[in-house]
Amino acid sequence: MKIMLLCTTEGTIRNFRRDLISFLQAKGHEVIVVADFLSDKDFQFKTYGIRMQNRSVSIFESLNYYKAVKSVVKEERPDVLMTFMVKPNTLGVLAAKSAYKKARIFSMVEGMGVVYTDNSLKYRLIRLITNFLYRRAFKKADGLFCLNQYDADYFIKGKYIAESKVHNIRGIGVDLNRYPFSEVKVFNRFVFIARMLKEKGVEEFCKAAAIVKEEFPNAEFVMYGKGEPATAECIAEYQKRGVVQYMGITSNIVEVFQDATALVATTYREGSSRVIMEAMACGRAVIASDTIGCNHLVEDGVTGYLVKVKDVEGFAEAMKKVLNDKEQASAMGKKAREKAERECDENKINALICNIVEGK
Numbered sequence: 001m002k003i004m005l006l007c008t009t010e011g012t013i014r015n016f017r018r019d020l021i022s023f024l025q026a027k028g029h030e031v032i033v034v035a036d037f038l039s040d041k042d043f044q045f046k047t048y049g050i051r052m053q054n055r056s057v058s059i060f061e062s063l064n065y066y067k068a069v070k071s072v073v074k075e076e077r078p079d080v081l082m083t084f085m086v087k088p089n090t091l092g093v094l095a096a097k098s099a100y101k102k103a104r105i106f107s108m109v110e111g112m113g114v115v116y117t118d119n120s121l122k123y124r125l126i127r128l129i130t131n132f133l134y135r136r137a138f139k140k141a142d143g144l145f146c147l148n149q150y151d152a153d154y155f156i157k158g159k160y161i162a163e164s165k166v167h168n169i170r171g172i173g174v175d176l177n178r179y180p181f182s183e184v185k186v187f188n189r190f191v192f193i194a195r196m197l198k199e200k201g202v203e204e205f206c207k208a209a210a211i212v213k214e215e216f217p218n219a220e221f222v223m224y225g226k227g228e229p230a231t232a233e234c235i236a237e238y239q240k241r242g243v244v245q246y247m248g249i250t251s252n253i254v255e256v257f258q259d260a261t262a263l264v265a266t267t268y269r270e271g272s273s274r275v276i277m278e279a280m281a282c283g284r285a286v287i288a289s290d291t292i293g294c295n296h297l298v299e300d301g302v303t304g305y306l307v308k309v310k311d312v313e314g315f316a317e318a319m320k321k322v323l324n325d326k327e328q329a330s331a332m333g334k335k336a337r338e339k340a341e342r343e344c345d346e347n348k349i350n351a352l353i354c355n356i357v358e359g360k
Contacts, residue, residue, distance in 0.1 A: 001080055003030065003031050003032070004034060004073070004081045004082070005031065005035075005081075005083075006035075006084070006092045008085045009035060010035060012035070013043075016084075020172075027354055032076055032078065033047050033048070034072055035049070036051055037049035050065065051064070051065075052087060062087070065087060065095075069091070069092050070095040070096070071099075073096045073103065077102075080103065083105065084110065086130060089107045093107060093138075093140055104142045105142050106356070107137070107143075108145040108146075111270050111271025112151060135158075141165065144167065145353065147168070147271040147272035151292070152168045167352075167356060169352060169353065170272060170349075171272035171273075171349065172346065173345055173350070174277045174281050174340070174346055175346055176281050176344075179278050181282060181334075182282060183333075184283070186259050188219050188261060188323065189221075189222060189260050190264050191257070191260045191262075191264070193223075193224045193225055193263065193275045194267065194275065195225050196225050197228055199269070201268060203231070205221070205266045206235065206237075206238040208312045208315035209244055211312070211316035212316050212319045216323050219323060221243060222244070224248070225249065227246075254282060258282070261284070261323075261329055262285040262286065262319075262329065263284055263287070264287045264288075265287070267288075267294065268309055268310070269289075269291050269293060269309075270291070270293025273294050276297045279336070280303065284336060285304040285333050286298050287315060287322070288305075289307060289309045290306040297339075297343075
């Protein structure tokens with residue numbers, strides 16, 4: 001079959017779609033990828049570059065995106081179109097069906113994002129528009145992949161799409177060989193790995209770290225990820241006080257986990273947290289928010305701890321527990337790896353996706 005993937009950026013292809021593409025190619029399918037390519041890469045598949053800004057609400061930009069997708073689909077006439085992220089899942093689907101009605105369409109929702117967690121007037125309006133587009137697009141889809149049951153239920157109960165077409169795959173998984181298990185050797189270092197967005201819990205992590213630091217002055221709190229203006233001042237303040245260390249983007253996340261005691265994920269909501277799966281695969285305990293996209297991955301008291309969203313004191317207490325019991329930290333890491341092997345193996349998940357797309 002000719003399978004077209006409609007993505008957002010080159011980075012998402014490299015970090016999140018690469019192994020799925022390789023899996024589809026190994027099964028004998030021709031793969032074409034459409035995305036906002038920012039540089040020339042020697043990809044082993046045909047590509048089309050379409051300029052887009054996934055967070056932009058510009059009507060002009062959206063219309064241009066719709067026309068560009070329609071043109072590519074009309075030219076290639078794929079058997080299957082797989083879409084990822086909001087614009088491809090909405091405007092992309094509508095454009096594709098307008099261009100080539102025979103294409104079977106499968107969309108993936110990897111989380112609802114800030115549009116569904118922020119109740120400001122701006123985001124309530126964007127949510128209204130997004131839901132309108134989702135409703136129109138998913139009526140034309142042949143299948144919808146969700147990464148947690150909450151999101152699946154949202155679209156089923158809202159009658160966006162028939163229940164029989166919705167598949168909860170519980171995450172896109174990780175390559176267990178690329179993220180090997182290692183014994184915990186450092187027992188005082190907590191890592192926070194995320195884009196430095198407010199909704200990732202940046203402020204909560206910094207405040208919890210400050211509380212722990214008072215009782216455990218040798219504890220370290222290291223932050224990795226792309227910086228954002230909205231949280232830059234907060235991070236700078238706590239770094240100046242010697243509470244946290246902000247390291248920017250890391251190119252070797254395995255090495256980060258090898259030198260860490262545990263991952264702390266203070267996020268408000270996720271689709272199915274990839275970084276939590278990576279930490280589990282590497283054998284590290286996870287302290288995470290008891291929220292959508294995290295609580296199906298972390299077994300409270302077994303592979304880590306679950307804490308109420310935005311509960312600074314709760315996160316501080318969980319980190320203190322880890323610092324007070326090295327053996328427990330190691331045991332949790334081993335249990336986390338076992339859970340990753342059972343539930344987060346991307347080869348199993350890619351096989352499931354492929355079978356559904358192939359109609360098996």
